[in-house]
Amino acid sequence: MQAIVQDSYNGIDALTLATRPTPKLLNPLAVRVETHYTPVMPYDVLTETGQLKQRRPVKLPIVVGYGFGGIVREVGQLRHPRLHNQPVIGIQLTGSHQEQLLSALPPLLFPVPQSVSLADATTVIGGADAAYFALKKAQLTAGETVLITGATGSVGTYLVQLARLAGCHVIAVGHSSRHSLLTELGAEQVLDYNRPLEEQLTTTTVDQLIDLAGNASLLDHLSARLGPVNILSLALPDYQPAFPEQAFTFASGTIMPGDYRWLLDQLATGALTAVIQEQLPFTAVKTAQHHLMTEHSAGRILLTYQQEANNYVHEPND
Ligand SMILES: NC(=O)c1ccc[n+]([C@@H]2O[C@H](COP(=O)([O-])OP(=O)(O)OC[C@H]3O[C@@H](n4cnc5c(N)ncnc54)[C@H](OP(=O)(O)O)[C@@H]3O)[C@@H](O)[C@H]2O)c1
Structure with missing residues (x-):
């Protein structure tokens, strides 16, 4: 089997x-998963260029990748036999971009409901989970207004929807080419980051600014217009707000296994929609990562494996 390997910090x-x-x-606690999809994430590229050396020290070489979606093909003796042939998503801390993997930590593996496609489910890892984490961290309540930068990305497309589900008003910042996507996801106002933000922002009543773009100057412009506002960033660990009355928090964290089940259930009922920008074969990983860095986002880019098997129709325990 083949794996995508990083053995230097040369990008x-x-x-x-x-x-x-x-x-x-x-x-006996592990299962062997035939990988079908893996999400292409900024985290991978930052690791490849050495930008995460402080926060995520690794000993090279490593297999790249964090999340996966696949089918369980072998089940350890201490795991439930029902997992055999079960579509699953999961987190693989030792690297997910490989055709087969052993998942040995039960809380990091989640069965995919029958009505959810494996591709859609895979976008939950590193996308919906981070968005849900941000929503909880921000302690938003119904009726509040949240302004989201990086709203067109994998985390952002979920955060816009989750904030709307929580009854919040959403102002989304994104590239003009993604205006209709953000409106369809539930944003009530969309700001184009290439035009002066101060002119576009018609309200200063924003309870929370959530930053997923990681652009300090964008935050400076928005916060100058907003005045006292809580700022939560998943992308900028060292941002210094310009005004002392602005509370800034950087956060990185995880959600509970039950939260993953809830997110998958929301996909099953249609309350949440997975936004997939593009699917490319895993052998085109460099192209996929360049697209992540250079194209305007519209959700998650996925790598595909097992091309024929991706047409798999999920029958319980088949
Ligand atoms: N702390 C955590 O626990 C955690 C977890 C997951 C992700 N993250 C971080 O959260 C961020 C978003 O992740 P993601 O997977 O959603 O990434 P993504 O899919 O690549 O999305 C990035 C978003 O940021 C926007 N953006 C990037 N540079 C920008 C700039 N200079 N000005 C304005 N907008 C800009 C992009 O818009 P365009 O495409 O139009 O440029 C896109 O909407 C990343 O920094 C990631 O590392 C943190």
């Missing part, structure tokens, strides 16, 4: 495809 173009033995199921 996207230094990634390599390595052939490795198919992992053997020796741990």
Whole structure:
């Protein structure tokens, strides 16, 4: 089987495809998953360029990637036999961009409901989960107004929807080409980050600014117009707000297994929609990561594996 490997800090173009033995199921708590999708995340690119060395020290070489969606093909003796042939999503802390993987931590594996496609479900990892974390961290309540930068990205497209589900008013910042996407997701006002934001912002009644764009000057412009406002960023650890009355928090964290089940249920009922920008074969990982860095986002880019199997129709325990 093949895996995408980082063995230097020379960035996207230094990634390599390595052939490795198919992992053997020796741990009775593990399951072997045939990978179908993995999300392409800024976290991968930041690790490849060494920008996360402080916050995420790694010993090279590593397999790239964080999340996966796939089908369980082998089940350890201490796991439930019902998992066999079950579509799942999960977090693989040792790297997910590989054709087969062993998932050995039960709380990091989530069965996908029958009516949710595996591709859609995969966008929950590193997308909906981070958005839900941000929503909880911000302690938003119904009727409040939240302004979201980076709203067109994988986390942002979910955060706009989750904030609306929580009864909040949403002002979204994104590129003009993504205006209709943001409106369809529930944003009541959309600001184009290429035009002066001060002119576009018609209200200063914003309870919370959530930053997913990681652009300090964008935050400076918005906060200058807003005055006292709580700012939560998932992207800028060291931002210094210009005004002392602005409370700034950087946060990084996780949600509970039950939260993942809730998010998947929202996809099943249609209360949440997964936004997928593009799907590319895993062998085109460099192209996919360049697209992540250079194209205007519209949700998540996914790498695909097992092309034929991706047409798989989910039958319980088939
Ligand atoms: N702390 C945590 O726990 C956690 C978890 C997940 C993600 N994150 C971070 O959250 C951020 C969003 O993640 P993601 O997966 O949603 O990334 P993404 O899909 O690449 O989306 C990034 C978003 O930011 C916008 N953006 C980027 N640079 C910008 C700039 N200079 N000015 C204005 N907008 C800009 C993008 O718009 P365009 O595409 O139009 O440029 C896009 O809407 C990333 O920084 C990621 O590392 C943190």
